[in-house]
Amino acid sequence: MRIGFIFTLLMGATVAYLAIDRMAMAAPQNIEERKVLPMDVSFEKSQAYSTLNTIREALHLTRLSPNSVLSEAAQAHADYLVANKETSHYETEGKAYFTGKAPLDRAFHAGYNASQVSENLSTHNADAQSSIDGLFAAIYHRFGFLSPSIDEVGIGTTQDKTDSKNSAFVYVMGNSEFNRVCSFETFRGSGSYNYGICREKAHKIDPKVYKEVLDVNKIQNPKIIVYPYDGQKEVPLAFYNESPDPLPDYDVSGFPISVEFNDHFIKKVKIKDFMLLNENRELVKTRSMDKQSDPHIRFTETQFALFPLERLSYDTTYFVEFTYRDGSGDKKISWSFHTKKPREKLHIIRKKEESITIETGKSHLIYFKPLNPHDIVKNVSFPASLDVQFIDNNTLKITVMNEDLESFDIESETRTLHVKVNSQ
Numbered sequence: 001m002r003i004g005f006i007f008t009l010l011m012g013a014t015v016a017y018l019a020i021d022r023m024a025m026a027a028p029q030n031i032e033e034r035k036v037l038p039m040d041v042s043f044e045k046s047q048a049y050s051t052l053n054t055i056r057e058a059l060h061l062t063r064l065s066p067n068s069v070l071s072e073a074a075q076a077h078a079d080y081l082v083a084n085k086e087t088s089h090y091e092t093e094g095k096a097y098f099t100g101k102a103p104l105d106r107a108f109h110a111g112y113n114a115s116q117v118s119e120n121l122s123t124h125n126a127d128a129q130s131s132i133d134g135l136f137a138a139i140y141h142r143f144g145f146l147s148p149s150i151d152e153v154g155i156g157t158t159q160d161k162t163d164s165k166n167s168a169f170v171y172v173m174g175n176s177e178f179n180r181v182c183s184f185e186t187f188r189g190s191g192s193y194n195y196g197i198c199r200e201k202a203h204k205i206d207p208k209v210y211k212e213v214l215d216v217n218k219i220q221n222p223k224i225i226v227y228p229y230d231g232q233k234e235v236p237l238a239f240y241n242e243s244p245d246p247l248p249d250y251d252v253s254g255f256p257i258s259v260e261f262n263d264h265f266i267k268k269v270k271i272k273d274f275m276l277l278n279e280n281r282e283l284v285k286t287r288s289m290d291k292q293s294d295p296h297i298r299f300t301e302t303q304f305a306l307f308p309l310e311r312l313s314y315d316t317t318y319f320v321e322f323t324y325r326d327g328s329g330d331k332k333i334s335w336s337f338h339t340k341k342p343r344e345k346l347h348i349i350r351k352k353e354e355s356i357t358i359e360t361g362k363s364h365l366i367y368f369k370p371l372n373p374h375d376i377v378k379n380v381s382f383p384a385s386l387d388v389q390f391i392d393n394n395t396l397k398i399t400v401m402n403e404d405l406e407s408f409d410i411e412s413e414t415r416t417l418h419v420k421v422n423s424q
Contacts, residue, residue, distance in 0.1 A: 254308025
């Protein structure tokens with residue numbers, strides 16, 4: 001008789017993003033794995049910083065400098081999330097590691113002077129790469145990381161020593177020039193002034209200086225920011241959901257493409273065409289989104305996204321064509337990117353019930369290709385002796401080490417896979 005375990009399979013991380021006046025938090029998503037190894041927290045924090053800046057540099061954006069005050073705020077919130085097993089931008093006074101209700105409160109508590117801060121966070125990640133991948137798959141979060149107005153970041157990372165699945169990565173971003181100006185003596189000139197934007201609420205800033213500090217970083221960054229960027233490799237395949245969800249009628253779709261115009265240079269732009277083509281130059285079915293069509297009104301006038309309505313394919317080159325009109329006429333930009341290449345033998349399961357053959361001692365990637373926009377693999381059962389790692393909501397990596405296991409089934413709520421094992 002086959003002995004199995006039942007698992008609920010959802011995405012591997014929970015991600016969240018908050019700007020000063022808006023929140024976009026990815027819905028809680030738990031992934032049950034046999035074991036998550038303890039991480040080197042210091043190393044993964046360094047990796048998160050390095051990976052984020054590698055992406056920004058590839059887009060010719062300025063690097064984010066480390067800021068110790070923002071790091072203190074980020075670390076305090078990461079500690080709070082893990083200690084209280086929560087996933088939220090908000091804290092409750094009286095709970096362990098409480099330092100402030102909202103991200104801005106925590107930044108002020110740590111000693112940051114400017115109100116222009118934003119926060120991204122993810123939980124239940126095994127490492128920095130999965131944290132960054134999850135945040136970049138969520139479109140509202142991605143725009144936060146790729147903002148041309150930020151230039152510094154603090155990162156906090158925590159993992160529960162007794163429950164390695166309970167982890168948190170927190171990123172708090174800011175504008176160093178804004179912070180510096182808020183540290184100056186208050187404006188004492190005559191006429192109009194700005195106030196209520198520094199830690200000291202009564203602090204006044206000359207309007208001309210205020211405009212300059214808002215633009216100082218934008219001036220140093222490119223006019224157009226696209227992601228995935230031209231020539232990027234190992235691009236993830238899927239987007240699942242986000243809260244608020246930009247695709248509420250889809251539980252699984254493809255990794256989104258985004259375009260943002262730096263509003264210091266281009267303040268008004270109109271899309272004429274936004275297309276994604278596969279390696280055969282065939283049109284991929286997509287849904288475009290801008291400020292007018294964004295169901296949650298999170299996009300600005302200069303932010304645009306394209307959502308493939310099906311997961312992207314492994315190891316495939318895709319081509320993007322974007323035609324737009326700005327103040328000087330019609331223009332077109334084109335670029336390409338390449339999706340993740342499997343390191344293990346890939347089995348694509350296209351039907352509700354199928355059979356495959358695998359070998360002992362080797363890892364195999366089992367991809368249950370979605371049969372519809374809501375087809376994610378839930379409540380998976382498999383033999384207790386099988387080594388299983390959940391890659392995403394539709395993909396498992398399995399390894400059979402038991403040479404006595406000749407066959408078994410992997411079953412979910414909607415799919416059945418019969419597996420025959422060949423011993424080497």
